[in-house]
Amino acid sequence: MATATYTPIATQTLGSVAASITFSSIPGTYTDLRLVLTGTTSLGDGIEIQFNGDTATNYSFVSLSGNGTTASSGNSSSQTSIRINTQAITGVTYADFNAFDVFSYAGSTNKTLLATAVSDQNGSGGLDLTVGLWRSTAAITSIKLLMLSASYFNTGTIATLWGI
Amino acid sequence: MANPTLTLISSQTLGGTTASVTFSSIPTSYNDLKLVVSARGDAAAFPVAVKIAINGDSGTNYSYTNLLGNSSAASSTRASSATSDLIANMDGASATASTFGAWEIYIPNYNSTGSKPFFGIDVIETNDTTASHAEIQANAHLYRGASGITSIVLTPNSGNFVQYSNFYLYGIKNS
Numbered sequence: 001m002a003t004a005t006y007t008p009i010a011t012q013t014l015g016s017v018a019a020s021i022t023f024s025s026i027p028g029t030y031t032d033l034r035l036v037l038t039g040t041t042s043l044g045d046g047i048e049i050q051f052n053g054d055t056a057t058n059y060s061f062v063s064l065s066g067n068g069t070t071a072s073s074g075n076s077s078s079q080t081s082i083r084i085n086t087q088a089i090t091g092v093t094y095a096d097f098n099a100f101d102v103f104s105y106a107g108s109t110n111k112t113l114l115a116t117a118v119s120d121q122n123g124s125g126g127l128d129l130t131v132g133l134w135r136s137t138a139a140i141t142s143i144k145l146l147m148l149s150a151s152y153f154n155t156g157t158i159a160t161l162w163g164i
Numbered sequence: 165m166a167n168p169t170l171t172l173i174s175s176q177t178l179g180g181t182t183a184s185v186t187f188s189s190i191p192t193s194y195n196d197l198k199l200v201v202s203a204r205g206d207a208a209a210f211p212v213a214v215k216i217a218i219n220g221d222s223g224t225n226y227s228y229t230n231l232l233g234n235s236s237a238a239s240s241t242r243a244s245s246a247t248s249d250l251i252a253n254m255d256g257a258s259a260t261a262s263t264f265g266a267w268e269i270y271i272p273n274y275n276s277t278g279s280k281p282f283f284g285i286d287v288i289e290t291n292d293t294t295a296s297h298a299e300i301q302a303n304a305h306l307y308r309g310a311s312g313i314t315s316i317v318l319t320p321n322s323g324n325f326v327q328y329s330n331f332y333l334y335g336i337k338n339s
Contacts, residue, residue: 007167008339068240068241068242071231071232095278095281097272097304099283120305122306123244127304129302158338
């Protein structure tokens with residue numbers, strides 16, 4: 001039988017509001033990473049993700065979005081972060097679900113991310129699928145999630161990082 | 165180091181035509197659930213939608229927003245305050261023989277007593293040149309029930325599941 005997977009690396013449950021959530025000292029012993037976040041935000045806005053503290057313009061991304069009425073797609077290059085779910089996080093009644101899959105995170109090639117962000121609010125909300133690229137050959141040892149603008153993660157938000 | 169935590173809770177491989185598939189007595193010992201399905205229906209429609217009922221709840225506690233690409237167009241629609249949730253699509257009787265739809269549904273914090281958002285993605289590819297006879301669909305789901313999830317019932321919107329449809333329910337821990 002194949003070896004089981006989904007090994008928990010760390011989990012954080014916010015006891016108070018936070019402008020960012022960071023996972024550091026990520027071991028290089030897995031093939032892929034999966035980060036799942038559920039919760040709400042204060043103002044409603046997108047999430048940014050950065051690796052290894054890199055704030056240079058080494059990120060790019062393309063997204064596919066649906067808001068219950070229309071489907072759309074967009075992209076950005078040479079950014080200081082990968083921005084996801086720019087429409088899905090609404091900061092309203094019901095929690096959002098966000099999953100970030102980082103492939104070959106410990107390898108020596110540039111790193112690809114697939115982000116899934118969903119927020120159905122029983123009559124509003126939407127979902128975004130985002131593919132991001134971090135142009136670095138360094139192994140990923142830390143991941144930082146932060147909010148666009150002045151929003152923050154609300155108390156009770158849960159973030160878990162697994163090694164796959 | 166923590167232990168791996170993707171654990172198979174239950175699986176079903178259908179031996180014949182079946183009206184619905186039920187996972188009951190889902191243990192509370194995990195944090196998240198993952199449902200992986202390969203399924204086909206016997207209704208003539210294409211695609212055949214499948215609905216999910218959680219904890220036997222038939223109240224207006226379900227909503228979803230979808231994002232669909234069907235080889236000719238992309239679209240997004242939603243339903244709110246529905247009595248069931250269209251969880252995914254699958255091949256029907258008019259699809260290429262022996263082709264099955266594939267889904268993955270991820271439900272975080274399924275023991276929560278609050279509303280539960282979750283995500284699903286389903287795909288159909290039939291090697292069929294007919295427009296719209298292939299699709300990829302992503303769904304944002306919200307179940308506004310106030311109890312942890314202990315049972316899941318999957319039912320085709322029309323017809324039945326066919327033989328060899330597979331259903332796997334996994335539990336995932338975060339520590």
